[in-house]
Amino acid sequence: MQRYLLDTNAIIYLIGGRLAGPLPAGRYSFSVISEIELLSFPGLSAEDDQKITELLALLDRVELTQAVRFEAITLRKQKRFKLPDAIIAASAINRNATLFTNDQAFYVTSGLTVQPLKLISPS
Template sequence: MLLDSNIVIYSAEPEYVELSGYIRSEPRVVSIASYIEVLGFHALDEYHKRFFEGFFRSVEILPLTTVIADRAVELRQQHRMDLGDAIIAATALEHSLTLVTRNTRDFRWIGNLDLHNPIPDDLTIQN
């Protein structure tokens, strides 16, 4: 399974303790795009910075290859989508991985992409 950036972010929150257990039950893989999106957030506090640095040390980070970049270009030509989402979806497709994401609607149009949302719709982060 390939974890989307939002799943990585939610896993740091106490409301999502079950999510942390779920993502530890399988080999954890992320795209380099998720690494950049999560650790590159400009307002990352020290707790989350340390959490995410530890998280990324414990997972396989798939690189951006020319094949993945070409696939991301094709996806963006077919449908308006964020660059990070296109790279993440292309990575999942090229590695034949299920994309685990809360935002399944952003990827639903990609016919051959296997999606899974492990978070119930009625569960939200409390600020």
């Protein structure tokens, strides 16, 4: 079964109904960093908090394991990623997962398969 990791922006687009089509079948995960970014957003409504929490409960969480930490360190040194991006990329690499994201920073990383998201325009 194909593995996918959703970047923070992919989760936001999914919850907001902005994806132009369905995601492919597969096993989905997210980085613990995305969980922190999503749930610590200032002004997050109780309704959005619940939507995020319910969606994340359906996915596999990638914790900050030793392997993920070491990969993130390597990515920060080689690619000068921001720390959250390095951890998200390392999580996808560690899971051998395709990263769904529209963040251009990820597109230059060898060893990381990235899939952009097709979005519908906001109304």
